[in-house]
Amino acid sequence: MEKARRQQSGVREILEEAQSGKIYDVYCVPSGDQVSVIFFDVTDILEYEKRQEERVRNLYREVIYSVTQGKLLLVEQKEIELLKTGVYISSHPILTKTDVASCxxxxxxxxxxxxLPSKVRYNILLGTSEAVTNVLKHATEGQMSLYMVGDHLRIFVSDNGSGIDLSELPRTTLMAGYSTKHSAGWGFYLLLKVMDRIVLSTSSQGTTIMLEINLVDAPEKAATDNITTLKEGNVHYA
Structure with a gap:
């Protein structure tokens, strides 16, 4: 109220009542020395929107998993953390372009x-570069960590960005060449070609991706020459 009176302009705030947990959309409208306060209980509306978002996310999760034949799984952050098992190898912060080469x-x-066949080795390094480079494109910092689970190498790359918008998830992960300021463009299409499994967690608090590949039975991956050439032209390993 004081802010509205001082500025002589309308002020809007979202407030949560500590005891009841109810959420109010509050408007303060000044008129001279007086301030009118109008508030709406938006608790039910926000809960409904949250449930709808969860339904859409679950639908996308099933569709993406099915279309990629189980290679790409969308999960919550707490679920992806449970995959950090086996033997911990190392980690590296992602802050500048030089960290791409370090990772x-x-x-x-x-x-x-x-x-490993040379092509498989190259594709794993290419996938690593793609994931780490995306951190620098869409966030201010991140981290890569490596684990071995049996014969499987797991590469975790996380960032503190704003995440991939829910409405963009299907196109970002499934369409070759699709790109927005929050998406990886060729990234997921390439990663699906060269990795055995990808697990993705993304929200407004950041994104974490796990890349997994079997280092014992790793077959020659089917990344085509034109995809590889495109990435070589776009990624700089400083």
Whole structure:
């Protein structure tokens, strides 16, 4: 109220009542020395919107999982944290372009002791670069961490960005070349070609992606030459 009186302009705030947990949309409208306060209980509306968002997210989760034949799974952050099992190898912060090359080197050190086809080795490093580069595009900082679970290498890349908008998820993850300021463009299409499994968690608090590949039975991945050439032209390993 004091702010509205001082500025002599309308002020809107969202307030939550501590005891009841109810949420109010409050408007303060000044008129000289007087301030009129109008408030609406929006608790039920917000709960409804939350339930609707959960329904849509679950629908997208099922569709994306089905279309990618189980290779891409959309989960909550707490679910992806449970996948950080097995043997912890290393981690690296993602703050500047030089961290792209540093993260690649950490992954390369893991791959050096494995008898992998050169194309598979290249594609794993390419996928790592893509995931780390997206952190620099869409957030201010992030982190990569590596785990070995049996013969499977798991690469976790997280950031503190605003996440992928719910309405953009299907196109961002399934359409080759689709890109917005919040999406990876060719990223997911490429990653689905070169990785065995991808697990994604995204919200307004940030995004975490897990890339998984079997290092023992890793087949030659089907990334086509034109996809590889495109990425080589766009990613700079400073």
């Amino acid at each position: 690649r080197r950490q992954v390369q050190e893991v791959l050096e002791s494995r008898p």
